[in-house]
Amino acid sequence: MTAHQLFQPFRLKSLQLKNRIVMAPMTRSFSPGGVPAANVADYYGRRATGEVGLIISEGTVVNRPASSNDPDVPHFFGAKPLLGWKAVIDKVHSDGGAMAPQLWHMGIVAPKNASWRPPAPFEGPSGYVAPGKIGGVAMTEKNIADTISAFAEAAAQAKALGFDAVEIHGAHGYLIDQFFWHPTNQRTDGYGGVTLAARSRFAVELVQAVRRATGPEFPICFRVSQWKLQDYTARLATTPDEMKAWLVPLGQAGVDIFHCSQRRFWEPEFPGSDLNFAGWARKLTGKPSITVGSVGLSGDFIAAFQGEASRPSSLDELLRRFDRGDFDLVAVGRALLADADWARKINEGRLAELRGFSQEALATLS
Numbered sequence: 001m002t003a004h005q006l007f008q009p010f011r012l013k014s015l016q017l018k019n020r021i022v023m024a025p026m027t028r029s030f031s032p033g034g035v036p037a038a039n040v041a042d043y044y045g046r047r048a049t050g051e052v053g054l055i056i057s058e059g060t061v062v063n064r065p066a067s068s069n070d071p072d073v074p075h076f077f078g079a080k081p082l083l084g085w086k087a088v089i090d091k092v093h094s095d096g097g098a099m100a101p102q103l104w105h106m107g108i109v110a111p112k113n114a115s116w117r118p119p120a121p122f123e124g125p126s127g128y129v130a131p132g133k134i135g136g137v138a139m140t141e142k143n144i145a146d147t148i149s150a151f152a153e154a155a156a157q158a159k160a161l162g163f164d165a166v167e168i169h170g171a172h173g174y175l176i177d178q179f180f181w182h183p184t185n186q187r188t189d190g191y192g193g194v195t196l197a198a199r200s201r202f203a204v205e206l207v208q209a210v211r212r213a214t215g216p217e218f219p220i221c222f223r224v225s226q227w228k229l230q231d232y233t234a235r236l237a238t239t240p241d242e243m244k245a246w247l248v249p250l251g252q253a254g255v256d257i258f259h260c261s262q263r264r265f266w267e268p269e270f271p272g273s274d275l276n277f278a279g280w281a282r283k284l285t286g287k288p289s290i291t292v293g294s295v296g297l298s299g300d301f302i303a304a305f306q307g308e309a310s311r312p313s314s315l316d317e318l319l320r321r322f323d324r325g326d327f328d329l330v331a332v333g334r335a336l337l338a339d340a341d342w343a344r345k346i347n348e349g350r351l352a353e354l355r356g357f358s359q360e361a362l363a364t365l366s
C-alpha cells in the first residue's frame, strides 16, 4: 500500500488543508512565563515546511488564575503571549501550513513541580483530582460562567490572529473531561448528574460560547478521550448509544470535527465491530473525525513516558481504515515530534529514512 490517499486536500467551512496529516497537540513547556518565543514559531514552522496539513498546537491555557500547573506552558491570553502566537501563525502560514491552537484548562491537577503554584487553588467540578481524592476547589456557577467566557475570548483571539481553526481540549482527565467523568463530577446542580449527557452541560455551553464568539464559518475541533491520566482504563461511553448521547449534543452546539484520542488507533471501541473511536464518532454524529494513537510507531505514548523506545511501523492498517472512510484526518504525535519531515518522507515513500521515538527527543525543541 502507498500513503497517497492521505495526501488529498481537505476542506471544511473556511478550513483548507493540503493533506490529511495533523500534528497532534503536544505540550513542550518551552514558553517561559507563558510566552511562546521565536524558537516555538520555528519549531511549528519546520512541521509546516515538512508538509503537515494541520498543526494543532500544544495545549495553551485560557485566562483563569489556575488554568495551568506549569509556568512554561504557553498562555493564550495577555499581550505578550498573543504577540508570540501571532508570530507563530505568521511563520506557519509563510511556510505553507495551517494551524489551530489547542485551548486548555487543566482543571484540578497535581502541581508539575514543588516550587511553583498558580496564584489560586486548582478548580474543577467537585474538588476531586482523582476518584475520592480532593486536590482543589469546587467551581461556583460564577467560576463556570467566567471559564466559559475565557474559552470564548481565547477562540475569538485565535480567529483575530489568523489561526485557521481552534481545538478545545475536552480529553485526558483535564477540566472539561473532569465534568464528563462521574468520579470527578459529583455536583448536584445542573452541571452534574447521573448521565453523561447531564454532565456534558458545561462542555455544551462552552462550545456554544466559542461558536458565538467565532461565527458560523470558523472550524471548531473538539478533542475527546475515554481514557484519563487518572485511569487509563476509564470509559465514559460503554455503548454506541451512550456515545451518541454524549457527542451529538456537542455537534449540535457547534463542534465541526471530533478528535478522538486513543493510545492505539487500531483498537476497536465496542465489541462486535472493528471500528475505532474516530470511526464511531463519525458514524454517530455525521461529522468529520480525526484518529490518533501510535500511528507509524511500534509502541504507545504512555509506554514511551515509561522509557520504552518506539520503532517506525507500517501504515497499512491505518490506510485500510482510512480508505474505508472511517475517519477524515490522521493525527501523529511522537513521530512528528521526533522528525519534522515525517509527513514529507511518507509522501515521497522515503520509508527507510523514518525515525523512531525515544524520550531524549523531548529535551529539545528541534
Ligand SMILES: Cc1cc2nc3c(=O)[nH]c(=O)nc-3n(C[C@H](O)[C@H](O)[C@H](O)COP(=O)(O)O)c2cc1C
Binding pocket: 024, 025, 026, 027, 028, 058, 059, 102, 169, 171, 172, 223, 261, 262, 263, 292, 293, 294, 295, 297, 300, 301, 331, 332, 333, 334, 335, 362
Ligand atoms: C510529549 C507529549 C505531550 C502531549 N501533550 C498533549 C497536550 O498538550 N494535549 C493533548 O491533547 N494531548 C497531548 N499529548 C497526547 C498526544 O496528542 C497524542 O494523542 C499521543 O501522543 C498519541 O499519539 P502518538 O502515539 O502519535 O504519539 C501529548 C503527548 C506527548 C508525547
